[in-house]
Amino acid sequence: MSTNTAATHRGRASETDPGGPAQLAASGDSSFGFWLAALVAVVGVTTAAVWAVAGVLDQTQQPAGFVRADVPGSASVVLTQVGAHVVYYEGGALEGGDDRAALTASELVVTGANGATVDLRPYPGDLRYDVPGRPGALGTAIAVFDADRTGPYTVETQATAADPDARLAVGDDLAPATVRAVVLPALAALVSVLAAIALAVRTWTRRNRRFPS
Numbered sequence: 230m231s232t233n234t235a236a237t238h239r240g241r242a243s244e245t246d247p248g249g250p251a252q253l254a255a256s257g258d259s260s261f262g263f264w265l266a267a268l269v270a271v272v273g274v275t276t277a278a279v280w281a282v283a284g285v286l287d288q289t290q291q292p293a294g295f296v297r298a299d300v301p302g303s304a305s306v307v308l309t310q311v312g313a314h315v316v317y318y319e320g321g322a323l324e325g326g327d328d329r330a331a332l333t334a335s336e337l338v339v340t341g342a343n344g345a346t347v348d349l350r351p352y353p354g355d356l357r358y359d360v361p362g363r364p365g366a367l368g369t370a371i372a373v374f375d376a377d378r379t380g381p382y383t384v385e386t387q388a389t390a391a392d393p394d395a396r397l398a399v400g401d402d403l404a405p406a407t408v409r410a411v412v413l414p415a416l417a418a419l420v421s422v423l424a425a426i427a428l429a430v431r432t433w434t435r436r437n438r439r440f441p442s
Contacts, residue, residue, distance in 0.1 A: 262432030266425040273421020277414040284410025288403055292317075292368055293361040295400035300332065303385035306399045308342075308376045315352060315402045316372040316384055319360045320392035332397070334372035336388040342380030349374050356404050360396075368398060 295317065298304030308314060316339075318331045339347040352370040360366035376382065384399050 262435075263429055266429040266432065269428060270422050270425035273425070274418045277418035277421070280417070281411055281414035284414070285407065288407045288410060289358065290361075291403060291406075292358050292398065292400065295398040297399075298384065298397045300390045300395040300397055301387045302397070303383055304397055304399055305381055305383050307381050308379055311376050311378060313373050313375055313402060314382075315356075315370050315400060316349070316374070317358075317368045317398040317400065318371045318390075318395065319363070319366055319368045319398050320390055320395035321363075321366050331369060332371055332386060332388050332390065336386050337372055337397075338385045339374045340383040340385070341376070342378050342382060347374045347376070347382070354404065356402075358403065363394070366392075366394070370402070370404075373402070 296304050296306040297319070300318075300320075316334075316337055320331060334349045334351045337349055339349055341347045349372045352373050354370070356370035358368045360368050382399075384397060386397060
């Protein structure tokens with residue numbers, strides 16, 4: 230009888246022993262939760278960074294596909310999408326940092342697919358890029374026009390520029406896609422970090438409930 234009682238006491242002691250198997254297993258579960266939270270944060274942030282770099286690099290390569298024309302001169306471009314399109318001025322910088330002879334929207338004429346003149350407006354912002362194949366030359370967005378139909382369009386200017394190698398370029402607006410390439414990965418990284426924090430807090434809470442101090 231005394232032997233059974235002693236065994237019962239030993240069994241109960243092992244269940245509540247701070248160093249017993251139950252607490253060691255719980256400690257292992259907690260460690261796994263914290264490691265999983267760290268993994269979620271690292272993988273999420275790394276993936277978002279790669280996504281952002283790839284998106285920005287893709288946008289830096291877009292100007293290579295723009296249609297170009299001499300200044301003065303004209304460029305014919307076939308638009309396959311309606312909506313806003315941007316005219317860029319590409320030229321080298323003068324002493325002082327800016328080409329003061331860069332063109333403006335008022336010096337351009339755009340003829341639409343139906344032969345009518347298309348309204349132009351100044352580009353609402355400061356958008357620039359490095360011109361592919363021309364070290365030191367910058368492309369600057371100077372005008373926007375809206376294409377109401379697909380087909381051939383002509384962009385023309387009779388103005389002159391101080392840079393003899395100045396060009397006009399016609400293409401998409403680089404700003405929205407560049408912003409998306411940065412903002413969306415940043416949001417994804419933030420979500421992964423918040424998820425990791427939530428997982429770590431949940432793990433900590435469960436451990437404290439199981440083994441309160």
